[in-house]
Amino acid sequence: MNSNTAIASVLLAAILTNNMVLSKFLGICPFLGVSKKTGTAFSMSVAVTLVMVVSTAVTWPIYHFILAPDYTYLETIVFILVIAAIVQLIEIVLKRYIKPVYNALGIYLPLITTNCAVLGITMLNITNGLGFVQSLFNALGAGLGFMLAMLLFSGVRERLEMADIPEFLKGLPITLIAASLVSLSFLGFAGIGG
Amino acid sequence: MEILIPVIIVAVIGLIAGVGLSLASKFMAVPIDEKQEKIRAALPGANCGACGYSGCDGYAAALVAGEAAPDKCAPGGADAAAAIAEILGVEVKSEAKIAFIACKGGCENTITKYAYSGIQSCGAANGLSGGPLACEYGCIGFGDCFKACQFGAIKMENGRPVICPDTCTGCGKCTLVCPKSLISLVPKDYKTAVACSNKKKGATVVKNCKVSCIACGMCAKACESGAIKLENNLAVIDRSLCTGCGKCREACKRGVII
Missing domain, CATH: 3.30.70.20 (Alpha-Beta Plaits)
Structure with missing residues (x-):
């Protein structure tokens, strides 16, 4: 398999088969919290994708050149530290140089500091033994997969707003049921892309 | 001694991140107007958008830029307007407002035209020949205004909305959602x-x-x-x-x- 198809398969697997939210159940908090409107869901997903790629670019070298092979158990704490710092840095840089993007992302950027999907993807890259470029594409794919899940689910939720739902299911219960059904539909992708 | 190296690794990474961040925030800081911060502090922070800007931050920025009038903040009312005017050094004339529903009908007092079993919202019902009640000008009573109120100032009593004068901030959100345009802002002491x-x-x-x-x-x-x-x-x-x-x-x- 040449490197292009390998990268394509990593990307496809990250978006569909191993979808962060719907298959791995990471990042459920923003998935349920920020998916009420398509607009905000999109902003949140863009921010998550950006942070995922940048964090992977930083955490992969840290793991392979500093922590491996003796201190791999420091992975979690160091990654959390680095991701939190990166999010802050991205916020400062965006605010200074690309103000429109900063305004569009708004509150969602700082919220990502504590998003487990970001920590999840950086650690999965290590666990799966991916190379640097593959890791970057895996992170990009995971971000796009997150975006796909968010946009799909926000569409579902906008429909739910208009539906006549029984009183006892209104609000969170029907949202969770809908989430499980959307997740179930992603089971159909199992096996594609490896 | 075994424990020393991991501790140093984490400490150094933390230190680099910390120093990097503080340097970044120093060199890439965006000068924020002192006035803007003060105004932001004077605003109630409800981010309701009644002023017509994206939130309290957006309104504060517009005020400093001189694009907005100081009396636009409905939840803050006269107090906020006075505080903003003082910071900006301008004079302000404002009066507290309150929402008023120009209809006393609702399903108890008004005759029903037809049985409606669709989506329970005034907007939807209004699309079906003006709603199920006989009065085509009056309140439909599904409580779109009740749902729109962020401050819990609208209560539904006997199928019609009642405004609670103590909690109503006069933000005007309800005036926008009423399909019959029954709600308007009036002086609080009307x-x-x-x-x-x-x-x-x-x-x-x-x-x-x-x-x-x-x-x-x-x-x-x-x-x-x-x-x-x-x-x-x-x-x-x-x-x-x-x-x-x-x-x-x-x-x-x-x-x-x-």
């Missing part, structure tokens, strides 16, 4: 108001609703200051002339003036 919007002739109105203005003109006759006129089969009160004597309220046989 003395009299006509709670009916039906522009049809008296005979039709009487049939449809127990509490409706039939434009009999009793209030206009009773008013000593000439503040009440009849327009489009409705009593209209000129607030600048109204003395608040309450004679119109007594004169109204239909209980529409409140």
Whole structure:
């Protein structure tokens, strides 16, 4: 398999088969919290994708050149530290140089500091033994997969707003049921892309 | 000694991140106007958007830029307006506002035209020949305004919304969602108001609703200051002339003036 198809398969697997939210159940908090409107869901997903790629670019070298092979158990704490710092840095840089993007992302950027999907993807890259470029594409794919899940689910939720739902299911219960059904539909992708 | 190296690794990475961040925030800091921060602190922080900007931050920025008037913050009311005016060094004239529903009907007082079993929202019901109630001008009673109110100031009582004057901030959110445009902002200390919007002739109105203005003109006759006129089969009160004597309220046989 040449490197292009390998990268394509990593990307496809990250978006569909191993979808962060719907298959791995990471990042459920923003998935349920920020998916009420398509607009905000999109902003949140863009921010998550950006942070995922940048964090992977930083955490992969840290793991392979500093922590491996003796201190791999420091992975979690160091990654959390680095991701939190990166999010802050991205916020400062965006605010200074690309103000429109900063305004569009708004509150969602700082919220990502504590998003487990970001920590999840950086650690999965290590666990799966991916190379640097593959890791970057895996992170990009995971971000796009997150975006796909968010946009799909926000569409579902906008429909739910208009539906006549029984009183006892209104609000969170029907949202969770809908989430499980959307997740179930992603089971159909199992096996594609490896 | 074994533990020393991992501790140093984490400490150094943390230190690099910390120093990097503080340097970044110093060199890439965006100068924020001192006034803007002060104004932001004076605003209530509800981010309700009643001012027409994206939130309290957006409004504060617009104020500093001189693009906005200082009295736009409805939840903050006169206090916030005064504080902003002081920071900006301008004078402000503002009065507290409150939402007022110009209809006393609802499903108890108004005749039902047809049975409606669709989506329980005024907007949807209004699309179906003006809603299930006979009065095409009046409140439909599914509580779109109740859902729109962020401050819990609208209560649904017997199928019609009632505004709680103590909690209403006059943000005007409810005025936007009412498909019949029944809700308007009035001065908080309003003395009299006509709670009916039906522009049809008296005979039709009487049939449809127990509490409706039939434009009999009793209030206009009773008013000593000439503040009440009849327009489009409705009593209209000129607030600048109204003395608040309450004679119109007594004169109204239909209980529409409140």
